[in-house]
Amino acid sequence: MGYVSASRRRSPPCPCPDPGTLPAVHALEITDLTKVYDDGTEALADLSLVVPDGGFHGLLGPNGSGKSTLIGIVTGLVRGPAGHVRVFGHDAVADPRRARTLVGLAPQEVHLDRFLTAREVLSYHGRYFGMQKADAEARADELLAAFDLEGKAGTRPHRLSGGMRRRLLIARALVHRPRLAILDEPTAGVDLELRQDLWKYLSRLRDEQRTSILLTTHYLEEAEALCDRISMIQGGRIVAEGTVPELIDRFGGPRLEDAYLRVMRGAAAGVGS
């Protein structure tokens, strides 16, 4: 199985816009985002967040802090928020088609179409995003090789191991060559060896293709190793933000974990920063 050159140029098979010469815009710009569910639960409260183009941004927070709601709003899986969400300048609520074309999502839960094979999961995803059939199939083969799933191309997802399903899910998010990849706990339940391989892959994705990445994780060493900036969220609000050294410097502790715990305990006690 040969490597696929990361520098090989391909014509964009999906309607992702060609690189242009417009002034830089942020990959993701969220302003005053509020979401109240029908049962009255306030999941997000005036949340603002910026992921710069080409940035690797970590979103850390406990379960129920609003991370998945935030991701759901950006990707169209959660409706009716108040506030503004812009993906490369496109309003993700008012103009969702253009925004979604630019986003690839690897959700936290592994839900894969049980009627399709692994290869079809990828190629159909690309086609839903507007890729030509032949391009989508070629891209599927490319990603199957990249994620070492070639031997499972004809296998249905429920016959794959947990680690393979997780890899397939991440591969699916990248089929249409998104400019912003949103990875919701991509290494949850993955063994250490594969996790470190995924780290390398994601770093290369950002460095070589300049894909902007928004990552949520409960593994703080993962955020520390990968992210240029980190936002900490609790109770639907961003309670701290900065680079790893900035956060450690501001909140103390030799590691990000110490700073995280102090921020969360402070936020829980109503001392947001």
Add this chain to the structure above:
Amino acid sequence: MSPGAPRPAPGDGAGAAATVPDSRLGEAELRAASRRGTAALSGREVRRVTKLWTQTILPPVVTAVLFMAVFGGALGGELRQVSGIQYLWFILPGLLVTTVSGQAFANASTSLYQARNEGYIDDVLSSPLRSAEVVLSYMVGGLYRGWITAGIVAACALPFVEGVENWLLAIVVLMLTGIIFSALGVITGIWADSFDQQAFIAALIITPLALLGGVFYSVETLSEPWRTLTMFDPIYYLVDAERAGITGLHESAVWLSVLVAAVVAVVVTLWAVRMFRTGRRLRP
């Protein structure tokens, strides 16, 4: 690198992404992408029907053929004629309408509910496809299943009846039937919160309405209150119009039935699109 390790990132290459994407994504390009996406999701639905043919196509064909064998063959000898025509010929239109309605409904509702229940609908919901395009795709699956099944049933029956009086009318009625019930299937697939709710609609509303829609009898032979009740069954008008197309025999104003069916088809399709767009059951 260990087995299972992702290899270097494939794709456009570093040079392709050196600048910010152009925000002026063309409308024509988006439309072309939408067409491809809709074709892909429709193809996925058709593929599901074909892959599961022992569950989706074979049972309704066997059921309809058994109805024809029992009522048209075994009992047909006793009944001989209804309203002046061969009994098998009389019941064929109703069997085709009930087959299309039942299968179109079942496919759209089951496939959509299954995608919701198992969570893989998110792949579609997070795509750039519009609500109308997703609804259309799920309807295509229902239409394919309904029409292919009815086509097989018709192919089995037509050699034993006198023929088709008005092909155009017969086909138009089956098309409208398919559209109405696949749209209702989409609505049910969005609305249902459990397989029980979905099965309830199919078993206690769609099937009784279909069987009481004058498939096996002429409404003129019924006594009250059954006659009046049948007149309130919307499927009766589809069966009657289809019967007009296949046998030339009808009891109500055919073109009025077709017109009303066309209006209903548009209304339920728009309703399905609206339900999908507002998405209370699809998106929290």
